[in-house]
Amino acid sequence: MIAVIDYGAGNIRSISRGLNAAGSETIVVEHGDEIRDVDALVLPGVGHAGHLMNSLVERGFDSAIKSAVDRGIPFLGVCVGLQIMYGKQEEGDTFGLGLIPGRVIHLPRTLKTPHMGWSLVTATKDSPFGATGYSDFFYYVHSFAAEEANGIPVVATTDYGVTFPAVIIRDHLWGCQFHPEKSADPGIAFLRSFVDYVETRTRQPETAAVG
Numbered sequence: 001m002i003a004v005i006d007y008g009a010g011n012i013r014s015i016s017r018g019l020n021a022a023g024s025e026t027i028v029v030e031h032g033d034e035i036r037d038v039d040a041l042v043l044p045g046v047g048h049a050g051h052l053m054n055s056l057v058e059r060g061f062d063s064a065i066k067s068a069v070d071r072g073i074p075f076l077g078v079c080v081g082l083q084i085m086y087g088k089q090e091e092g093d094t095f096g097l098g099l100i101p102g103r104v105i106h107l108p109r110t111l112k113t114p115h116m117g118w119s120l121v122t123a124t125k126d127s128p129f130g131a132t133g134y135s136d137f138f139y140y141v142h143s144f145a146a147e148e149a150n151g152i153p154v155v156a157t158t159d160y161g162v163t164f165p166a167v168i169i170r171d172h173l174w175g176c177q178f179h180p181e182k183s184a185d186p187g188i189a190f191l192r193s194f195v196d197y198v199e200t201r202t203r204q205p206e207t208a209a210v211g
Contacts, residue, residue: 005043007055018191031061047080074172127169139178140178
């Protein structure tokens with residue numbers, strides 16, 4: 001069972017349908033206290049990073065997510081949901097969950113934003129996303145992205161006048177800057193990779209998060 005986090009602004013129905021199409025059962029949770037007895041968490045991303053973080057705090061999700069991640073529960077952040085996995089956020093001048101090192105900044109002001117539409121995503125290393133060199137088109141709607149930096153588990157990138165992380169995977173922490181639920185077959189394939197990973201984890205004892 002995968003819990004989809006409802007913070008009041010996400011595309012809950014779309015991501016739930018995508019996960020269902022990928023073979024998972026889903027439940028929508030509206031408060032951190034509801035996160036119990038689930039196999040994984042998904043944080044969909046629509047809206048403003050500062051507002052998202054405020055909503056997570058108000059609904060008790062911030063501490064609940066960190067506790068679940070510490071217990072080794074798989075976590076997938078989508079679009080702004082990925083961005084909030086980092087620390088410093090230029091949007092809203094706020095601090096995210098800090099699950100991974102780095103910061104999120106506005107795409108270069110010389111580019112048209114938001115970056116909207118289909119763009120090529122290319123795997124930069126072997127991972128559940130795909131072997132090095134694998135590429136396909138995924139759908140984007142965003143104006144901010146994480147900086148490239150050492151120590152960040154980037155496994156795929158996209159070029160939009162600047163290269164930015166498209167997919168991160170480090171053990172049970174997953175994130176994608178694109179919207180898999182809007183990315184047709186390649187998006188469902190990505191969600192299926194996450195679902196398959198979750199199913200593998202449920203057959204193993206819980207482990208502590210990797211720092």
